[in-house]
Amino acid sequence: MAAVAAAAARSLARSRGRFLVPTLPGGPHPRANVASLAGLSRGKRVALGALGVLTVGGAGLAWALQSSVNASELELHPPSYPWSHNGLLTALDHSSIRRGYQVYKQVCSACHSMEYLSFRNLVGATHTEEEAKVLAEEVEVQDGPNENGEMYTRSGKLFDRFPNPYPNAEAARAANNGALPPDLSLILKARDGGEDYVYSLLTGYCDPPAGVTIREGLYYNPYFTGQAIAMAPPIYNDILEYDDGTPATMSQVAKDVCTFLRWAGEPEFDDRKRLGLKTVLIASVVIPFVYLMTKHKFSVALSRKMFYQRRD
Numbered sequence: 065m066a067a068v069a070a071a072a073a074r075s076l077a078r079s080r081g082r083f084l085v086p087t088l089p090g091g092p093h094p095r096a097n098v099a100s101l102a103g104l105s106r107g108k109r110v111a112l113g114a115l116g117v118l119t120v121g122g123a124g125l126a127w128a129l130q131s132s133v134n135a136s137e138l139e140l141h142p143p144s145y146p147w148s149h150n151g152l153l154t155a156l157d158h159s160s161i162r163r164g165y166q167v168y169k170q171v172c173s174a175c176h177s178m179e180y181l182s183f184r185n186l187v188g189a190t191h192t193e194e195e196a197k198v199l200a201e202e203v204e205v206q207d208g209p210n211e212n213g214e215m216y217t218r219s220g221k222l223f224d225r226f227p228n229p230y231p232n233a234e235a236a237r238a239a240n241n242g243a244l245p246p247d248l249s250l251i252l253k254a255r256d257g258g259e260d261y262v263y264s265l266l267t268g269y270c271d272p273p274a275g276v277t278i279r280e281g282l283y284y285n286p287y288f289t290g291q292a293i294a295m296a297p298p299i300y301n302d303i304l305e306y307d308d309g310t311p312a313t314m315s316q317v318a319k320d321v322c323t324f325l326r327w328a329g330e331p332e333f334d335d336r337k338r339l340g341l342k343t344v345l346i347a348s349v350v351i352p353f354v355y356l357m358t359k360h361k362f363s364v365a366l367s368r369k370m371f372y373q374r375r376d
């Protein structure tokens with residue numbers, strides 16, 4: 065009886081990979097089943113070897129070709145600028161967003177729509193409700209139909225979207241040499257590099273290098289894919305006068321409009337960071353507490369030791 069129990073314990077221990085009971089000398093030893101080339105004929109081994117060399121060589125060649133093409137690209141990658149809102153705990157600079165809205169309204173909105181933004185979004189972020197109402201009333205909105213079935217225009221209200229400079233995409237293309245000015249609501253999320261890219265793009269216009277000719281109606285910009293962009297340099301020093309008296313240098317204007325675009329694409333930016341901070345603070349108390357309580361409650365079960373006694 066004892067021998068049968070010991071044998072059962074041994075086979076159980078072996079099947080679980082742990083040898084609680086030493087195996088009997090001369091007992092069965094599992095043998096790994098390793099794939100090997102030893103069984104193949106010489107010709108097959110040579111063919112397999114050649115296939116391996118070709119595959120590795122081909123991949124290497126493809127990689128070399130690809131990276132040589134990359135190296136010959138003229139496109140500049142934007143440097144990373146020290147945005148004040150990029151810190152772990154820093155919020156967006158709201159006076160910069162407000163100035164950025166002014167830049168968008170006075171400059172960019174001549175060509176670019178921002179169809180996901182309404183005037184009410186400005187309330188509490190950049191403007192007071194009264195200010196936003198005044199801004200909304202400046203635009204004319206088509207509404208209707210009225211009781212006679214006719215469309216009519218009225219002045220804008222807080223719930224209206226930002227007006228689109230063109231009635232449709234074809235009109236936008238026709239006015240811009242065939243190029244479509246993209247909607248700016250989510251542009252920072254849509255472009256690699258985000259605000260670094262748009263800042264570099266806005267401030268990076270320069271003369272084309274010797275030997276590069278740019279087609280009529282296009283402008284040289286080293287940060288744009290292909291270097292020839294259909295947007296004329298949109299900003300320069302003192303292009304506008306800021307309401308708050310900040311000197312409107314080109315770099316200030318570019319910085320403010322980028323901060324505004326970041327807020328436009330991510331209105332939850334500040335709340336997200338605040339919530340993240342709360343989560344980290346609460347978790348840093350709760351997780352060690354749960355860890356210690358688990359250790360405490362399970363201390364008996366986890367420090368138990370099991371012995372098996374041979375009785376043969």
Ligand code: HEC
Pocket residue numbers: 167168171172173174175176240243244245246251255262265266288292293294295296298299321
């Ligand atoms: C005169 C019209 C006009 C004005 C004003 C203008 N843009 Fe543009 N913008 C364009 C056109 C056209 C394109 C498309 C360019 C292309 O595809 O070659 C464009 C493209 C862009 C792009 C996308 C570039 C890319 O990577 O595809 C961004 C970002 C941009 N504009 C930002 C701005 C900002 C910010 C302002 C305001 C400071 C502004 N634009 C003012 C016409 C304009």
